Amino acid sequence: MNAESFADYLKKQATINLFQEGKLSSGMAAAWLGIRRLAFLRLAFEAGAILLEDTADDLMRETALL
Template sequence: MQQTVTIECLPEMLLGLHMNTKDFADYLKKQAAINLFKEGKLSSGTAAAWLSIERLAFLRLAFEAGATLLEDTADDFTRETALL
């Protein structure tokens, strides 16, 4: 079941951003998905599904926004090399 969240914004904001309400909502949704992923609160798969895009497309967006996709820790190295 999907939920709807309503956010108020001033008309001046939309004019200043050169966006209509749909474009602004899409922008906020994309930014929220990326930031929640960066914070570790959403998986890339869940974020991609929320945005109705492929997971690889979301990972590309997140990377371009500065998200760290892989941590370079000893645990990560051990886990990855165990797969070889």
């Protein structure tokens, strides 16, 4: 693994972690990674993220940018 791909890996993992902690919206996370929101949600889901826990806060966070 070269330095650039390692940096990309770390950026992706940090972004997913911030999303999982509720500190970053999926839209902002996708923008940070330069990918579409749906692609980010797929990455986050594959990494074990719980996309919605059915709370009012989760709904508000996920629909805020629509």
